[in-house]
Amino acid sequence: MANYWLTQHLDTRYGNQSGEVALCNLAYGTRVLADEESFKRLAPYKTPRPLGDDPWLERALDANLLVSEQPHDPPNCVARLVAALQSYSGAQGSPLELLDAAEQRYRQQSMPRPFAGPLEKAGPLLRRPERLVDFAFDHTRAFLTHDQQPEQGLDLDLVEIFSHRPAMKLRYEQQYCTPHTTQRRVAKMREALKPGARVLVLGDDDLVSLALVQASSDYQVDVLELDPDLVAFLKEKGGERLTVLEHNLRHGVPDSMRAAYDLVTTDPPYAANGMRFFLQCAADSLKPGPDSRLFLSTFPGLIENPEKLWTDLQELGLHIERRHDHFSRYIYNNGYRVEHLAALRGLGSPLHPTQELLGFPFLYAHFFECSLQR
Ligand SMILES: C[S@@+](CC[C@H](N)C(=O)[O-])C[C@H]1O[C@@H](n2cnc3c(N)ncnc32)[C@H](O)[C@@H]1O
Structure with a gap:
């Protein structure tokens, strides 16, 4: 008999009626309406077990909230992508092989032309559209490589807390x-944290502080x-273990927080300006010394000024010790998708396979572990 467990892509969205929540598999874009009771029904599937005799669980399985080792259909976005890449490249093979073949052809024949109009009318994406092409292939490859295999161990309590967060x-x-990204960030940070650490x-907005105090009482957060x-939400859920300042x-x-922390995360x-002052605050609040750590989540390929990120880090004495590529996942919402597709189409890229390349469900960011060298 097959065993089932919670998908790592589980998240919640609000339904139309008050008090209702939709539980979703973000990779498949599938969902079922749920209530408080639903979390209780799903709770046993934190670890693998056979499917109980419960019609709601059958619906949860149909919506891919529960997964197993058994072969499963890929998400629709992958099926559409494979068809478009086959027709564009004329190649055969696995999705990753098709992507490689299509990328080669795309870069030779379908690259967007740089924006020819007045520069003040173009945002950063139109001025350097090749960055959008890099991003489309990179994120599609990340999804095909990292997000198709079911993983175990999702923290359902964290998903439930996330379901209550403000808009x-x-x-x-x-x-x-x-939620799974927050859970993994906290696990990675804990590898660097000693008991009593600040x-x-x-x-x-990623609720890392709540996940951290929930995971251990060893730290002051x-x-x-x-x-x-x-701020109000974090105070309510974090209780006395968390200090939250607006x-x-x-x-x-604040002066009292300078040079005071063993680990900072952000x-x-x-936007280039915002990136700089967040990094400045991180460097200022870390304790001087080789053991202090900044855990930074960002995707250089999408930030306004990637070159400046490296010089900012250097100027602030932040040295990258380790990097975990494509570590964080965020919903790639349709607003961004349409904006990116319109930019590429407007500058001459073909509809297919550009549209299918932008069909992946997640935006990714890398996770950088930095020491303070000052
Ligand atoms: C900057 S946002 C995350 C941005 C995200 N990586 C992106 O650009 O797609 C992270 C958190 O910083 C908070 N935030 C934004 N501006 C801030 C500021 N000036 N001071 C303090 N927190 C701020 C937001 O409310 C949010 O909770």
Whole structure:
């Protein structure tokens, strides 16, 4: 008899009626409506076990909330991608082989032309559209390589906490990562943390602080965050174990928090200016010394000024010790997808396979572990 467990791509979205939540498999784009009871029904599947005799669990299985070792159909986006890559490249083979063949042809024949109009009318994407092509192939390859095999061990309690978080606000440049990403970040950070360590989270829409205090009582965790709704939520859920201050990092870190932390973590804005002041705050709040660590989540290929990231890190004395590529996953929402497709189409790239290349479900970011060399 087959065993089933929770997909690592589980997340929640609000349904139309109040009190309702949709539980989703983000990689498949499938969902079922759920209530408080649903989390209880799913809880046993934190570890693999046979499917119980329960029609709701059957629906959860149909929506890919539960997965197994058994062969399964790929998400629709992969089926569409494979067909488009075959027809474009004329090649046969695995999805990754088709992607390689199509990339070679695309770079020879289908590259977008740089924007020819007045520069003030073009954002960074139109001025350097080759970055969008790099991104499309890189993220498609990441999805095919890392996100098709079911993994075990998702923390369902974290998913439930995530289901209550306040709405995402673009004015604070928020972009939520998946619950599994937060869980993995915390696991990675704990490898570097000693009992009694002080941790600072700079901006926490990814709820890293909650996952950290939930995982262990060994650390003292503080958060600086601008969004008042998020501050209230973190205070409510984190209780006494978490210190959360509403604070604008543009003003730097408060004096009492300078040179005070063993580990700082942040997922800074992608605009060049925001990136710089978040990194400055990180460097200022770390204890001087070789053991202090910054865990930084970002994707250089999508930030406004990738070259400046490397010089900023150097100027601030932040040295990359390790990097974990394509570590963080965020929903690639349709707003961005349409913007990216329109930019590439407008500059001469063909509809197919560009559209299918932009069909992957996640935006990725790397996770950099940096020491402070000053
Ligand atoms: C900057 S956002 C994440 C951005 C994301 N990596 C992106 O650009 O796609 C991370 C967190 O920082 C918070 N934040 C944004 N601006 C801030 C500021 N000036 N001071 C403090 N927190 C801020 C947001 O509310 C959010 O919780």
